Each structure stands twice: as C-alpha cells, then as structure tokens.
Amino acid sequence: MIGRRDTESGAHFAFTDRWGGVSAAPYEELNLGGAVGDDPEAVRTNRELAAKSLGLDPGRVVWMNQVHGNAVAEVDGPWATRLTPETDGLVTATRGLALAVLTADCVPVLLADPVAGVVAAAHAGRPGLVKGIVPAAVDAMESLGAEPSRIVARTGPAVCGRCYEVPAQLRAEVAETEPAAHAETSWGTPAVDVSAGVHAQLKRLGVRDREQSPVCTRESADHFSYRRDRTTGRLAGYVWLD
Numbered sequence: 001m002i003g004r005r006d007t008e009s010g011a012h013f014a015f016t017d018r019w020g021g022v023s024a025a026p027y028e029e030l031n032l033g034g035a036v037g038d039d040p041e042a043v044r045t046n047r048e049l050a051a052k053s054l055g056l057d058p059g060r061v062v063w064m065n066q067v068h069g070n071a072v073a074e075v076d077g078p079w080a081t082r083l084t085p086e087t088d089g090l091v092t093a094t095r096g097l098a099l100a101v102l103t104a105d106c107v108p109v110l111l112a113d114p115v116a117g118v119v120a121a122a123h124a125g126r127p128g129l130v131k132g133i134v135p136a137a138v139d140a141m142e143s144l145g146a147e148p149s150r151i152v153a154r155t156g157p158a159v160c161g162r163c164y165e166v167p168a169q170l171r172a173e174v175a176e177t178e179p180a181a182h183a184e185t186s187w188g189t190p191a192v193d194v195s196a197g198v199h200a201q202l203k204r205l206g207v208r209d210r211e212q213s214p215v216c217t218r219e220s221a222d223h224f225s226y227r228r229d230r231t232t233g234r235l236a237g238y239v240w241l242d
C-alpha cells in the first residue's frame with residue numbers, strides 16, 4: 001500500500017500505490033481522492049486505512065482542494081470547516097500533523113526541515129511548475145524558520161518525461177520557464193519532464209538533499225495514471241515530523 005517511508009532524516013515521507021483499499025473499478029483499490037467520482041464512503045475508508053498503516057491518526061491528516069495554482073496555505077490543524085480550501089501547497093510547523101498531496105501523474109513534492117520543525121507538501125503538475133508552486137512552498141517554509149540547505153526533498157511517482165507528450169509550442173513555453181523540463185517521448189515527439197523541472201528548481205533554491213521516485217505512473221500498473229486511464233483514482237504523498 002505504501003510505497004516508501006524514510007525516517008533517516010528525522011522526517012517521515014510516504015507515497016501510496018493503488019493497492020490495499022476498498023474502492024471498486026475504475027478506482028480500485030486505494031483511491032484517496034475525494035473529487036474523482038468515487039464513492040465518498042470508500043474514500044473515507046481508504047484514507048483511514050492508509051493513515052493507520054502509517055501510524056497516523058486519520059483526523060491529523062490535512063488534505064487540499066488542488067487547482068493547479070501556486071498558493072501555499074499555512075496550517076496548524078485540520079480544516080475547521082468541512083470545506084477544504086483551494087490550494088496546491090500546505091506548510092506547517094506543527095509536529096505530528098501530516099500534510100497530504102493527491103496525484104495521478106503530477107509530481108507530489110514533500111519537503112521537511114527537521115531542525116526547524118517545518119514540513120510542506122505541494123502538488124506540481126505542468127501548470128504548477130510554470131507558476132512556481134515549488135519556490136512558493138520553499139518560501140513558505142523559510143517564513144517559518146526553515147533553511148533550504150537543511151530541507152530534505154522527496155518527490156513521488158509521476159508521469160515521466162518519456163511518456164508526457166505535449167504539443168511543441170507547449171514544450172517551448174514550459175522550457176522557457178524551466179529548461180530542465182524539456183523532454184522527448186520514447187516515440188520521438190515533444191514532451192515535458194515535470195519531475196526534472198521540480199528538481200532543477202529545488203537545486204537552484206539551495207535544496208541539496210533530493211530524491212526522485214523512479215516510478216512512472218503511466219507505465220506502472222501499480223499506480224493511478226490520469227493520462228493512461230482518464231477516469232481513475234488518486235495516489236497520496238504524506239509528510240510529517242514526530
């Protein structure tokens with residue numbers, strides 16, 4: 001169910017795959033997204049299952065209503081109302097509070113400065129990469145005392161540059177903002193590599209400890225992929241500090 005857990009740095013990072021939940025096709029099994037057409041009761045159960053497998057209280061996980069923007073919301077607990085605000089980044093200085101990001105091809109970006117006690121989660125698709133959600137998340141962490149040189153960055157399963165075909169004009173637009181995202185598909189057409197772009201931005205910001213998941217969601221049957229399946233579930237990435 002959980003693709004990764006890393007406690008070496010003092011921070012916890014986790015990425016789910018699609019197995020171990022209760023959702024029916026085409027959301028089978030562990031769909032964690034609440035806005036993709038799945039049964040809300042199944043999503044609630046899946047979120048509880050995932051949290052428990054991570055040793056987390058499901059009520060201490062903060063979710064986002066992601067809109068491909070560059071806003072980062074500071075939180076110190078779950079949302080007070082039932083309405084989840086539109087944002088593509090979360091930052092907190094509250095230990096034990098887990099921040100979650102939903103994806104199915106986009107890049108889930110998890111950041112932690114264990115010394116400052118600050119973590120952030122961000123949703124970086126192609127639009128977010130161009131709009132600067134990554135520097136916005138790092139900036140929000142710095143405002144809470146984090147330092148880029150101490151930030152540990154982990155990015156999760158996402159569509160790879162060899163699979164993410166786009167029109168030539170769009171690739172040019174993305175590469176103008178982030179040259180590292182310029183890519184070509186395995187069949188020789190223009191593409192973008194959002195993960196490469198995210199890591200180039202993090203490196204430029206001074207984040208040295210960076211790791212990228214080797215998994216391509218579009219190529220992996222164990223992961224949800226919007227570009228492959230269109231109607232499908234969402235994976236989650238979680239970050240928190242003890």
Ligand SMILES: [Zn+2]
Binds near residue numbers: 160218
């Ligand atoms: Zn791929």
